[in-house]
Amino acid sequence: MMSCPLAHDWGTIGFVLPAKDEKVMEEVCGMRRWQRYLVEGLGMIILLGLPLHPSGTAKGQGNEHWSTKEHRQSLSLTIYNTNLGLVTERRTVELPEGRVKLRFTDVPRSIDATSVQVKSLTDRDALSLIEQQYRFDPLTPETLLKRYLGKEVILVGTRLEENTETVQSQRATLLSYEQNQAVWKIGSEIVINPSYREIHFPTLPEGLTPQPTLVWLLRNSHAGRQTIEVSYLTEGLDWQAHYVLHIGPEGTQADLKGWVTITNHSGTAYEDADLSLIAGQPRRVSERPSPRYPRAVQTMAAKAPVEEQFAERRFFEYHLYRLNRRTSLPDQQTKQLSLISASDMRLTKEYVINGQRTYYLQRLRPGQPVREEVEVAVRFENTQDNHLGVALPAGIVRVYQADADDHERFVGEDRIPHTPDGEPIRVRVGTAFDIVAERKQTEYQKMADRLFESAFELTIRNRKQQDVTVLVNEPISGDWEIISANYPYEKTTAGSVQFTVPITAQREAVLVYRVRVRY
Template sequence: MHAGRKLAGVLLFTAAAAMAQQSGSNASAANETSGTSLTIYNSDLAIARATVDLDLKAGANEVTTSKVTSQLEPDSVVLRDPAGKHPVQILEQNYDAAVATQDWMLSKYEGQTIQFQVTHGDQTQIVSGRILRAPSANEKEPLIEVNGQLQFKLPGLPLFPASTDGLLLKPTLRWKIASDSSEHFPAELSYLTHGFHWNATYNIVSTTGGASTSGDEPMDLVGWVTISNNSGTDFSDAKVKLMAGDVAQVQAAMPRMLAVGKVMMAQAAMPQVTQQSFDDFHLYDLNRSVTLKDRETKQIEFLRANAIPVKRTYVYDGSESTFEPMPGAAYDDRGQGTNSIKTVRIEQEFVNSKANHLGIPLPAGTLRFYRRDADGQMEFVGENSIRHTPEDATVHLTTGNAFDVTGDRKQTSFRSNSDLHTIDESYTITVKNAKESPVQVNVTEHLFRAANWDIVEKSTAFEKQDSATVIFPVTVPAHGQQTVTYTVHYSW
């Protein structure tokens, strides 16, 4: 159980008040003098900081604290005097995160007889049982001998002696500090810890009711941050910042298990969340104290914007071809890329700009769309994830497939001439609209057979999206259809 780690030259930060124990030499209590602060990253990581009052005597000082997380990285700890006046010599540090659990206690008394409290209705009795086998990673069920019989479950609530050797109720840090003289000063301490996570969620609501036509429409947006604490420690009145960006970390050999706890909702109070560029990332400051209990998930509003112009577009990508043009050759199998998918995607986009009442870098997260029906009820109409989006960038995402807008595509001709190194291919694409209003549809085609191509015939003007993709924008009338035809000439 005591998997204590001894490290030279470091001192562990205490998340709340620290406590001291005498150990045959001078003992010092490291008492917190200001609140904890946390910077939480997107991926199971946070840096915790606090100012602690360090009271040292001349000689060796033994200090112990249990106000630490069970997932800290001991070798990440930094202790310094922010004024630079009091150098501190750390002789050693021992950290033990192995907190006593029922399974550990059963293992501790394996082969011994202990008492169990058995309850039947209002009646309680004490029975004795010998622990033949404690639960383990390989054997999840215990084996207990009671009255000469074996059973694969505990007979009742196990009662352990309070004097159990090595009993550890909380993650514990013990360090030894050498000082040439008596010193009393506030020290700045920090460490990295796992068990924290945050992500962003955006709810965007149409203000125009049940309409679902193409083009721009005003929408209101509310952004939330969800913060989870599974570090094993409560943090009371902590100052919290959130770091958005992909910070490189050395991956641990084994995945960490995160506990699932209760969810708390918290409405953000003034002052509002602010953000600033930091290194190659963005740092969001909640600008208020937040209590994060262990195994708790808390949500805080960090963004609100009204009347954002959101553009709805329908996209018919009938082939969804994944082929890439072949340099110096061609895909001459006429059946490749001729599949016809019927669904038409619904795509939404808006610009993250101050002119659109936004302009704050948006951390990655889930964006959900809502719309009011004919009765005025809020209905969910799709969601998707967005990446970290800087100011003035466009948020573009797919929110589902249209029910009343469908497509069909057919290959109408295919001619390949291996001597001339050419291919001529023709398609007819039809988009139907069963809605009460016209819709704008971008018909997307992938020209993958060869790197060199030219559209020699077309019924509709097209836009070149990239070296192998073209878009035919068409307006499909209400209860009508629109047809696109084209012929492409490939050469290599």
């Protein structure tokens, strides 16, 4: 009895073969040695043909050369908040003079191959790209089996004899493989899904790659080592801003913390990268639908001091935020980084009632008033005088306030647009519980053809312990005018009017107005 010396290394089963099967054992163990070599060195040895040169530059055989992330000198990421990233990396390569084929690996699955740019930094006129291919036929058990249709492999199984597990190997030809079901020819028999533990393949089929690869045909006039810079666009990189607004107990001051959430679904990892974020809307011509990626789970930031990590500046018609240190973005992961912090901002609360255009086109429900929601919003100025004054990327603002027991409570959230320095910020957080509004149409007359006149009473009851002021926004279509009103109003747009109604605590106010509309 002889044992396979690689059995323990593989950590699977202890193979023990009868002496008469020595030849089979040698064949199986030899193929195990090759398969182990394949797994550990797939992208470097089997596909590349030889190990990396000790100098760390890309080497090859003949006119075919390889460049992997091991040759990388620097990596820069510019991520847009539109599911788009610009990757710029510098690698060292060693190329002969003349026409050279270079395989550039470790690029993302979501790369836009039409955006690739390559140039030599050592000699700017030395390198020119003649032809490019993007190859990504991934090496998986399924693709490997399909490449072996009609070809012979070795199926390895086991059997138990005298409490000893022994290995059995047999040659088989794969006839069909669909939906994880295989049809084999073993000897003279056709077998569906025979019992086996492993499949041994004699060679790796041409074209299968463990990772996406750019294959370039280059014309090179600078023999020897040089540094190249490669840039390309890729989908699957995205970032969003998220804010936490903590309102003080009196409701007149607040602290703001801003975070960026970066997601990487591009298909590769980015290690030790210089990171910049662009806030803005670059126009893109869509040639294909963008893939959808899982939304990252957000967490609330604690009220601890936030380290200023990003330097913000204007860039073209956008704003750029550059991280002041290098960072890594693993594939299929999410990372959160602090963006801004502001304390003791002055803040005001607004109560708003928004009417509807249809109120002036028809009779409202007779016999009962129409209940109106009272929207609650908070408003603050994005200025240095208000302890802020920075360009804020679009994102979600989550609002919190501590209760009487100093327990933090969530009160609402809203999405804000890109907001430059000096602009006000308004965050809608919900509806008021203790302010009740009811609308009643008191008159509706058709004065002439396409001429109507309506009268309304809007009763607003303030059940709070504090005085409030409610803004009433009324959208009105057509050619209109306010005939009378018992509270001040302002024509805010061509199709809307706003009334300002102050209400004493535990009292009510009734807004009465008449409007004439011509359609």
